[in-house]
Amino acid sequence: MRKKVIAGNWKMNKVLADAESFVEATKNNVPSADKVESVVCAPFPYLHALVKKTAGTDLAVAAQNMHYEESGAFTGEVSPVMLKDLGVSYVVLGHSERREYFAETDETVNQKAHAAFNHGITPIVCVGETLEQRESNQTMDLIADQVKKALTGLSEDQVKQTIIAYEPIWAIGTGKTATSEQANEVCTHIRKVVAEAVSSDAAEAVRIQYGGSVKPANVDELLAQSDIDGALVGGASLEADSFLKLVEAGTK
């Protein structure tokens, strides 16, 4: 049985005081990390403070992006060495907003996945199709391509540790959740792609989250699906009460 991982992606929201009070309200109230991994994906400026505040608790901290180089002339970027130095444990890679607005590609996602593992950071690799792609029946081929490219060159053991987040772009921030059957169908497909590209053991171990308008009211049904091992949540992760309900759902 794969342990669920529930990650709240704050995106570009909150000022430091809000971020700190969220963490104060949740860090001692999330379930044990033995039962579910509870993660907040915070903006870069807050990572240092939040990692310090959550030390010794079951709440983990993630970055929302990083560069793949360790250091150098990359103005405005943050490296895996910096994240590791701060104690960040996860990093979101290839979120559709990064792909759409910041020219993230399957190739850079793959470079970043390697860089994350090289520095002991767990990657949460996002994949997903647009509404147009879904309506023209490209979803399965597109997702297979994104998954294979993101995982290229990783060892079987690294693939087992990777978290893949399936986020249909048409369901992000729109209030339109994929039905649990639609979400599971793609997550099952992702597992099959991993089995073919890597191994059946890797496919059995890899954790696949669903993301796109997840909220306390629909999380149970989504997490009850055979191939959904967690959720990557935007809007409904911004309030502590809602986040706590979501992580609690991950224990069932």
Ligand SMILES: O=C[C@H](O)COP(=O)(O)O
């Ligand atoms: O990273 C999270 C996703 O983009 C989902 O966002 P949402 O829950 O606001 O739809």
